[in-house]
Amino acid sequence: MKINIAILGSTGSIGENILDIVRKDKKNLKVVLLTANKNYKKLIKQAKEFKVKNILIYNDKYYEFLKVKLKDRKINIFSRKTKLNIILKKKVDYTICGISGLSGLKPTLDVIKLTKTIASANKESIICGWNLIMKKLKKYNTKFIPIDSEHFSIWNLTKEYSNDDIEEIILTASGGPLLNSPIKIQKTITPEKAVRHPNWKMGKKISVDSANLMNKIFEIIEANRMFNFDLDKYKILIHPQSYVHTIIKFKNGLIKMLLHDTNMKIPIFNSIYDNKIKYISSKKINSKTLNNLNFYEVDKLKFPSIKLLKKISKENTLYDTVITIANDELVKLFLQNKISLRQVVENLTKIINLKEYKKYYSKKPTSLDEIYKVSELVRLKTNRISV
Amino acid sequence: MKINIAILGSTGSIGENILDIVRKDKKNLKVVLLTANKNYKKLIKQAKEFKVKNILIYNDKYYEFLKVKLKDRKINIFSRKTKLNIILKKKVDYTICGISGLSGLKPTLDVIKLTKTIASANKESIICGWNLIMKKLKKYNTKFIPIDSEHFSIWNLTKEYSNDDIEEIILTASGGPLLNSPIKIQKTITPEKAVRHPNWKMGKKISVDSANLMNKIFEIIEANRMFNFDLDKYKILIHPQSYVHTIIKFKNGLIKMLLHDTNMKIPIFNSIYDNKIKYISSKKINSKTLNNLNFYEVDKLKFPSIKLLKKISKENTLYDTVITIANDELVKLFLQNKISLRQVVENLTKIINLKEYKKYYSKKPTSLDEIYKVSELVRLKTNRISV
Numbered sequence: 167m168k169i170n171i172a173i174l175g176s177t178g179s180i181g182e183n184i185l186d187i188v189r190k191d192k193k194n195l196k197v198v199l200l201t202a203n204k205n206y207k208k209l210i211k212q213a214k215e216f217k218v219k220n221i222l223i224y225n226d227k228y229y230e231f232l233k234v235k236l237k238d239r240k241i242n243i244f245s246r247k248t249k250l251n252i253i254l255k256k257k258v259d260y261t262i263c264g265i266s267g268l269s270g271l272k273p274t275l276d277v278i279k280l281t282k283t284i285a286s287a288n289k290e291s292i293i294c295g296w297n298l299i300m301k302k303l304k305k306y307n308t309k310f311i312p313i314d315s316e317h318f319s320i321w322n323l324t325k326e327y328s329n330d331d332i333e334e335i336i337l338t339a340s341g342g343p344l345l346n347s348p349i350k351i352q353k354t355i356t357p358e359k360a361v362r363h364p365n366w367k368m369g370k371k372i373s374v375d376s377a378n379l380m381n382k383i384f385e386i387i388e389a390n391r392m393f394n395f396d397l398d399k400y401k402i403l404i405h406p407q408s409y410v411h412t413i414i415k416f417k418n419g420l421i422k423m424l425l426h427d428t429n430m431k432i433p434i435f436n437s438i439y440d441n442k443i444k445y446i447s448s449k450k451i452n453s454k455t456l457n458n459l460n461f462y463e464v465d466k467l468k469f470p471s472i473k474l475l476k477k478i479s480k481e482n483t484l485y486d487t488v489i490t491i492a493n494d495e496l497v498k499l500f501l502q503n504k505i506s507l508r509q510v511v512e513n514l515t516k517i518i519n520l521k522e523y524k525k526y527y528s529k530k531p532t533s534l535d536e537i538y539k540v541s542e543l544v545r546l547k548t549n550r551i552s553v
Numbered sequence: 554m555k556i557n558i559a560i561l562g563s564t565g566s567i568g569e570n571i572l573d574i575v576r577k578d579k580k581n582l583k584v585v586l587l588t589a590n591k592n593y594k595k596l597i598k599q600a601k602e603f604k605v606k607n608i609l610i611y612n613d614k615y616y617e618f619l620k621v622k623l624k625d626r627k628i629n630i631f632s633r634k635t636k637l638n639i640i641l642k643k644k645v646d647y648t649i650c651g652i653s654g655l656s657g658l659k660p661t662l663d664v665i666k667l668t669k670t671i672a673s674a675n676k677e678s679i680i681c682g683w684n685l686i687m688k689k690l691k692k693y694n695t696k697f698i699p700i701d702s703e704h705f706s707i708w709n710l711t712k713e714y715s716n717d718d719i720e721e722i723i724l725t726a727s728g729g730p731l732l733n734s735p736i737k738i739q740k741t742i743t744p745e746k747a748v749r750h751p752n753w754k755m756g757k758k759i760s761v762d763s764a765n766l767m768n769k770i771f772e773i774i775e776a777n778r779m780f781n782f783d784l785d786k787y788k789i790l791i792h793p794q795s796y797v798h799t800i801i802k803f804k805n806g807l808i809k810m811l812l813h814d815t816n817m818k819i820p821i822f823n824s825i826y827d828n829k830i831k832y833i834s835s836k837k838i839n840s841k842t843l844n845n846l847n848f849y850e851v852d853k854l855k856f857p858s859i860k861l862l863k864k865i866s867k868e869n870t871l872y873d874t875v876i877t878i879a880n881d882e883l884v885k886l887f888l889q890n891k892i893s894l895r896q897v898v899e900n901l902t903k904i905i906n907l908k909e910y911k912k913y914y915s916k917k918p919t920s921l922d923e924i925y926k927v928s929e930l931v932r933l934k935t936n937r938i939s940v
Binding site: 416432 | 710723
């Protein structure tokens with residue numbers, strides 16, 4: 167039996183990675199659904215290459231267009247108006263969410279009942295909506311696998327363990343492009359330079375988050391929600407080579423590290439085959455690489471974002487939406503040259519400290535609408551305060 | 554229910570380590586048997602402190618002596634003539650073998666049917682007699698846990714995996730006290746200096762094996778027998794800090810490292826509680842320590858022992874006894890100042906290449922006597938050739 171795969175957001179980098187995995191194992195893997203926001207050209211190309219029966223485009227502008235372009239093909243074309251359970255009649259084996267930003271949350275929630283496993287690296291959705299995701303996972307007995315390298319590593323190393331078994335969890339951070347630059351650069355650096363990540367090819371938003379270490383703050387929030395290990399067990403170490411993804415110290419004195427090439431394909435690949443070990447081509451262990459690994463404490467003056475760890479609530483609340491969305495907007499403003507990189511965390515700290523947001527600190531999200539509502543308020547406020 | 558523990562060789566460093574663990578968890582651990590070779594004073598002290606009902610001394614000279622010394626105590630004192638099944642009426646939960654050298658093999662084989670789990674770091678016995686050990690383990694459904702840090706690490710990281718899942722297994726070697734010395738020192742170094750191991754407090758024999766890397770050759774043989782992973786998957790890297798004990802690359806692109814303080818107590822501790830995670834005090838993860846880890850390829854000119862890896866048979870045969878015993882004798886000769894450290898491996902290479910030993914290369918050991926017989930022949934020959 168082939169593994170049936172649905173890909174939410176197939177035209178992004180995660181979508182391309184998983185399709186490349188499918189390309190190499192067509193015998194065992196079959197794509198049954200592709201979705202995209204607006205990149206209809208790539209969507210058509212993918213649907214043809216992988217003989218996918220169902221495609222869905224979220225942006226209405228391209229829906230009719232797709233219909234015309236593919237009219238001679240036996241491909242079902244859907245718009246965002248079609249519910250996923252109309253397309254997927256029975257549970258698929260595996261769904262991957264390659265959508266970025268909070269717009270991934272609704273598709274994620276919708277697909278949980280329609281898939282046996284969901285793999286996701288959709289940070290914003292996990293952070294803002296974990297309570298909603300978790301409830302649905304339980305209700306529909308769906309397995310969740312994080313595919314961000316750090317979370318995949320924690321998941322892989324802690325499968326059999328509980329909070330009481332674990333002493334420390336280290337997430338490594340590359341330190342981004344500004345690790346070795348003086349602090350003052352953060353006031354003048356252009357968006358073009360700030361997004362040049364040394365190790366990973368990533369989108370602009372996440373590259374900015376990486377340049378000021380916000381990415382790692384979000385990863386700790388995400389990990390804490392997902393894994394039920396106490397927040398104060400998490401720590402960040404700067405590790406410029408991005409080869410070691412997590413280091414876990416167990417209470418029994420053993421320390422385990424998980425390493426893999428800086429290639430998203432490895433966690434994605436392993437999330438599909440789950441417990442089975444299948445072969446993927448990757449670099450051999452190299453003593454020169456191992457011999458030159460560095461680990462440093464985070465410089466708090468250079469990366470003041472690390473202080474935000476103390477502001478995080480102990481479980482998923484609407485306050486997570488405040489932090490996520492305020493940061494989202496501030497990064498946009500930086501990318502539009504309206505504020506400096508340094509101001510992103512400065513303003514973020516101001517905004518999340520606003521009295522009006524305190525009420526969200528202990529309020530668990532109970533619906534998508536609630537999250538959207540808070541996010542809209544925070545977007546407006548962030549812009550008003552910052553520009 | 555307390556975990557009942559038998560300690561074979563309780564007066565050595567492994568015995569002391571496990572007794573210290575028992576000392577800290579008397580609520581859950583109970584020692585039911587102590588054995589020693591001749592250190593009767595320490596044996597008496599241990600028996601009294603841990604209120605052990607049964608003690609056995611291998612060296613007959615001290616048997617009567619012990620009887621007198623302990624005549625007012627309710628302690629059963631046995632000599633080597635008493636079979637273990639007379640002492641242990643039903644299976645104990647856990648036995649640890651802290652005896653070094655080939656003399657550990659008989660007690661190991663004898664105890665397998667009398668224990669649910671046996672933990673051992675008795676390299677020579679495992680290497681020479683694995684076939685015999687393995688058969689008994691199967692017959693009596695006894696679990697074997699290696700407690701040498703490297704083997705414990707491989708065991709821990711590969712529990713659920715088979716040969717096909719694994720691409721590479723790296724054993725780390727400290728490089729011993731001569732890592733950074735010129736090769737010619739190996740011709741003149743005194744035994745006193747050669748046994749000064751930089752990281753581990755160990756016996757003289759194993760310290761010499763560490764100084765010329767023979768220890769690591771034996772560890773690879775041992776691992777290969779124990780774990781059923783192909784011999785050519787093993788590799789040695791020099792890692793002077795002895796903090797990382799093994800590095801395993803799986804075929805799925807993931808690399809796992811196991812680290813712990815350079816303290817035998819950690820693997821021993823974990824072998825007792827097995828899958829349960831119990832707390833043991835150990836150093837926190839330290840970025841400075843991680844930042845200064847080194848890994849190098851082995852210098853074949855400095856450590857010609859590494860070439861012996863090509864001479865090893867693919868499964869446990871009597872040839873393992875030839876290598877083990879020849880090395881054993883050569884180390885004795887070095888410790889007696891009769892040959893140089895450099896000559897240990899030089900002579901070892903000559904001896905194992907002797908035509909008369911070729912017949913053992915594919916001959917599996919079928920009895921203890923067979924191993925003893927070969928070992929006696931090799932002892933004589935090694936001395937005759939070397940001195």
